[in-house]
Every structure is written in C-alpha cells, then in structure tokens.
Amino acid sequence: MSATPRVQAASGGHGDPVRDSALGLVPDILDQYIPLSRKVWQEGPLNPAQLEMVRLRNARKVNCVFCRNARYDIAKEAGLSEAMIQQIDDNYQHSDLSRREKLLLAFTDQYLDAPTAMSESLKAELVAEFSTEELVHLSLALLLFNTFSRCAVALGGMPDELPLMEVSLPK
C-alpha cells in the first residue's frame, strides 16, 4: 500500500473533512453522495448502531485504517459500545452479539468474500429475520461503505495506525 497520498486534498474552506479531502476534487459526485449517505444513516429502517457494525466489519476486511478507526457519533448515541465493536472480529459468530447482529455481519462477509455463494440456509435466515426493506437498506449502506473504504485505500497515504476518532455525518 502506498504510504504517500496520490492526490492532493481539495483547496478546502468548507469546514467539512470529506469536502476538504481529495474527494472534494470531484464535487459533482459529493453533491449526490453526501445527501444520500445522510439519508441512509438517518432514515432507517436499520438503525445507526446496526449500520456502524456493518461499516466497521467492512473497514476491517478492506483494511482501511481511516474507516476502521472512525466512530460515528450517531451510532454511539444509538447504543453501540466499544465492547460490542471489539466483537466484530473473525470470531463474531461465537461472540455475545445478537443473532440479528451476527446476520448483518454474515451478509457483509458474503458480499465481500463470495457474493455468488450465499447458502440457502443463510438466505432463509436473513429473510426470516429482516424485512425486504431492511435487506435493501443493508445492501445500499454496504455498497456505500465499501465504495468509500476502497476509495480511501486506492488514494494512498494510509497510515499504519491511527487513534480512534469520533466523526459526524458529512454535510
């Protein structure tokens, strides 16, 4: 992974870490992405704590250090604790997480690892536990999380480690 950023940040002045980053070089995309992202986080049907678990599972598997160490304030407000986050590792199936939370992570892993190979039993469990609207919400959220974590990796300049950072939704 390149330790040097491949693109300079945008000129800044927006007071928003996303718009002032390299992503700000293509404002037309951000103008559509940011309101969609806010809607995905804020307008259910899955709550921000559930979405944050999916985002962090994706971040760990993509190895995006920025994403891995960010913590959305709205997820914390929705009840997600650091103790729960620590359980989103490769042994999550044996953790204290709920059945519903484990299924969210299983769906995430399937998207990341083998999207054509979802077992009939996992499909049945997902359909039994979640509404169609929840599964589509989960899919769209994961698509956005994965897109922007891979984006951060591809742009280079990723440090090996970062402290935990509480972040808010971009504006």
Place this chain on the structure above:
Amino acid sequence: MAWLNNAATRDEVLANLPNYQAGFNALYATLWQLKEIPAQTLELCRLRIAQLHRCELEWQREELAIPPAQREALQNWPTSALFNEAQQACLAFTEIYTMDPQAISDEQADAVKKAYGEAGLVALIEALGLFYGLTRLTQLWGLTSTCEGVSS
C-alpha cells in the same frame, strides 16, 4: 430472480426503498456526466469489472454505446490496438483495483493522472467503487443465474 423479494432487476430491488432509490439513481447518473473523465472510458472499466466477476447480467448491461469491436476486444485490451493510452491506463488500474486496491502501484495511479489529472483519478476510483459494488450486489441478490462469480 432475487431471493429477497422476487425482483428480476436492480431497479425492482431498489424500488423497495423509494426514498433512497431517487438519490441513488442521481448519484449513479452523475458518473456518466463527469467532466473529469470520459463516460466511454468509465463504461469500458465497468464492463471489465463485469468480466472479472464473470457476471453476465452486468456484462450485457449497456450504460452507453461503445464500438462493438472494442467491446469484443476488451478482454485482450493490453495487446489490442483499439484502446488508446488513457483507456489502457484506466483498464490497468481497474483490474488491480478489482483484485486488491492495496496492490495498486504509484506507477498505475500516475498513468491515470497523466491522462486525466488528479481529479480524473479520484473520479475513476469513486466510479470503480460503485461499479464493483453494484456488480457484487447483482450477484448477491441473485439477479441472474449466469453470474458465476469470483472471490475478492
């Protein structure tokens, strides 16, 4: 047919959440009107991702027309004379991005920047993310039985 709601198309799946569908469609439509990188180049990259995923549905999808000869030659783009230097740089970047974004070299990124500048590289990376994700959702949702699939 998608297992989660018997949908046959991406639009039918997304229609379950109409308040998101409009925003998502607007984001996706923006990709094809960017000034930072030509839409035709993005379509070649999208199709290459479909090929790499062996996803027939996404391969058959046509976001905009490209010359049939170029489509036919896409799998052999490194040795084909049908692709210009800028397109080749983007296709090389697309392939490694699809396999592992951590493996992208500075030289591959520089080749894209030489063609389209820094903003062009950012636009390409963002577009690739959506193409990659949509291809995987097509497979995950089971929209076609001909998506044979690859692992990441």
